[in-house]
Amino acid sequence: MTTRDEELRQAAYDEMNKHKVIVERDPYRLHYHLMPPVGLLNDPNGFIQSGGVYHLYYQWMPFKTGHGAKFWGHYSSRDLVNWTHEEIALTPSEWYEKNGCYSGSAIEHDGKILAFYTGNVKGDEGNRETYQCLAVSEDGVHFDKKGPVVHLPDAFTAHFRDPKVWKQDGKYFMVVGAQTTDLKGAVAILKSENLTGWTYSGILTGGGKGKLADFGYMFECPDLFQLDGEDVLIFSPQGLEAEGMKYRNVYQAGYVKGSFDPENPAFEHGDFEELDRGFDFYAPQTTLDEHGRRILFGWMSVPDQNEQDHPTIDYKWLHTMTLPRELKLVGDKVWQIPVDELSDLRAEEAVEHAVTLVKESKALESVRGKALELQLDDICIEGGWMDLTISDGARLLYHPGDKVFTLERKSYVDGTIEKRQCTLNELNSMQIFIDTSSIEIFLNGGEETFTARFYPSPNLDRITFSASKKAEFRLKKWSLGK
Known part of the structure; x- marks a missing residue:
């Protein structure tokens, strides 16, 4: 040396x-x-x-x-x-x-x-x-x-x-x-x-x-x-x-x-x-x-x-x-x-929900946090669109009529909403890893991925699910940590 x-x-x-x-x-x-x-x-x-x-x-x-x-x-x-x-x-x-x-x-x-x-x-x-x-x-x-x-x-x-x-x-x-x-x-x-x-x-x-x-x-x-x-x-x-x-x-x-x-x-x-x-x-x-x-x-x-x-x-x-x-x-x-x-990161047993949304937004008290894995399966969207919003930092949106998946985030440069998109013929499942200021999204078992940094307000950890008409899915949530 x-x-x-x-x-x-x-x-x-x-x-x-x-x-x-x-x-x-x-x-x-x-x-x-x-x-x-x-x-x-x-x-x-x-x-x-x-x-x-x-x-x-x-x-x-x-x-x-x-x-x-x-x-x-x-x-x-x-x-x-x-x-x-x-x-x-x-x-x-x-x-x-x-x-x-x-x-x-x-x-x-x-x-x-x-x-x-x-x-x-x-x-x-x-x-x-x-x-x-x-x-x-x-x-x-x-x-x-x-x-x-x-x-x-x-x-x-x-x-x-x-x-x-x-x-x-x-x-x-x-x-x-x-x-x-x-x-x-x-x-x-x-x-x-x-x-x-x-x-x-x-x-x-x-x-x-x-x-x-x-x-x-x-x-x-x-x-x-x-x-x-x-x-x-x-x-x-x-x-x-x-x-x-x-x-x-x-x-x-x-x-x-x-x-x-x-x-x-x-x-x-x-x-x-x-x-x-x-x-x-x-x-x-x-x-x-x-x-x-x-x-x-x-x-x-x-x-x-x-x-x-x-x-x-x-x-x-x-x-x-x-x-x-x-x-x-x-x-x-x-x-x-x-x-x-990565399943070894799971710090607890899964919290599970069968979720039905009818022209509404819903936040589940047991599904929140800064370091999470979310698994959505058997997704069925009947008309309109479904979205998932992570505090005030990011939004995931799928519109089956347009066959487009969108990731939106609040820009850390000027606070405006910016988006990235891809064509997706159908949405069956989403696996989502949230880690304070990062998100990694795996669609349909890995067919498409979206990766991003985002910066939500530090005091917010709420996750909201919405549908413009009707959507159903099975949800699992794990808190992650080492």
């Missing part, structure tokens, strides 16, 4: 200790999500299970609630529910990463965890250099940096980052988010025999060709994997124009499904589909765990989207991860399902 590395670590720990009391005093602090101990959290990094332990590293700026020279923070867990905040994994201490240890991934090899990440370098005049770097760990906690293993190919600008590495057919592959020299978003692919010597093999998708020829000016955080016999590429494109209900956030996160040929390598795929329909979901990363499940974490925010207006900034922290989700392929669509282990 270099002197600079030790200095940065100590400065980050000092910042944690300095602001610990004020961070924990925030009424919008979450109960069961992963948050930074201080400062700003963004992309999930290096998500892997090794030796029965899940490791989730993350982009972390400990010194302010803004972006800058990022560290890799680190959480670990054996059950995806109880998490330990570990020592800092990576600091931006070397010349090839002096402006940030940017996002990346991890792979297990010979009993060690190998982390691949982007070293970010900015010159005095704003010119950028990027290096794809390697760090090796015996225990998943302490890393030995090996330096750059991939330098920038000629076809791209210095916006070349977020390596995701995997092994297939005896070879190693790396996809990297990229921008071509003519400013087109792209996913680059590289090959290796030994994880240290990498050969650039071309553009996998985007870059002015194929279905994604003019699909924004930058692709971030690519992740290519097999799911139920198909190949799925997740990535986060920047620069898309809104189209009706689609692409309403500043940047998006989604996937294409198709067939990857590792020999060429090449990827034939279909159209892009957003993974989440809400306000706050970006840079998702997956891993294959020891149970054979493809598990996803996402960042519950979006870059360049009014970050300076979140009320948690007054308490010296910003942003959170989503809950872990299992991915399944149902027909041509990727579904997201809360992992089974």
Whole structure:
């Protein structure tokens, strides 16, 4: 460990200790999500299970609630529910990463965890250099940096980052988010025999060709994997124009499904589909765990989207991860399902109700709180619409005549009502996780999801159900906590 590395670590720990009391005093602090101990959290990094332990590293700026020279923070867990905040994994201490240890991934090899990440370098005049770097760990906690293993190919600008590495057919592959020299978003692919010597093999998708020829000016955080016999590429494109209900956030996160040929390598795929329909979901990363499940974490925010207006900034922290989700392929669509282990968060037996609404609004005294799971089944709406309102912060609305599901929230910027929507042919069930200032909604068992931060009045925890004509459903409610 270099002197600079030790200095940065100590400065980050000092910042944690300095602001610990004020961070924990925030009424919008979450109960069961992963948050930074201080400062700003963004992309999930290096998500892997090794030796029965899940490791989730993350982009972390400990010194302010803004972006800058990022560290890799680190959480670990054996059950995806109880998490330990570990020592800092990576600091931006070397010349090839002096402006940030940017996002990346991890792979297990010979009993060690190998982390691949982007070293970010900015010159005095704003010119950028990027290096794809390697760090090796015996225990998943302490890393030995090996330096750059991939330098920038000629076809791209210095916006070349977020390596995701995997092994297939005896070879190693790396996809990297990229921008071509003519400013087109792209996913680059590289090959290796030994994880240290990498050969650039071309553009996998985007870059002015194929279905994604003019699909924004930058692709971030690519992740290519097999799911139920198909190949799925997740990535986060920047620069898309809104189209009706689609692409309403500043940047998006989604996937294409198709067939990857590792020999060429090449990827034939279909159209892009957003993974989440809400306000706050970006840079998702997956891993294959020891149970054979493809598990996803996402960042519950979006870059360049009014970050300076979140009320948690007054308490010296910003942003959170989503809950872990299992991915399944149902027909041509990727579904997201809360992992089974989350049932261990339930602090009590379920409160159950059979609810009938006839041109009325109803609040149930036993169904309220700040940290809840709600399960609505056998939903039947006879004409008109049904909605669910969470204090004064968020509203969920389904209109079967229009076949549209809507999430509304009160803007934390100016207090106006803003919405996100998707087409939904029918609504049979809703699983809803509320955690003080976050909401995650899973429709019809994972067919569609909505994720958002919202900031209701701290003294309100009431939930109201309404119907314009008649609606019926079975309701279960659990209080959640650790």
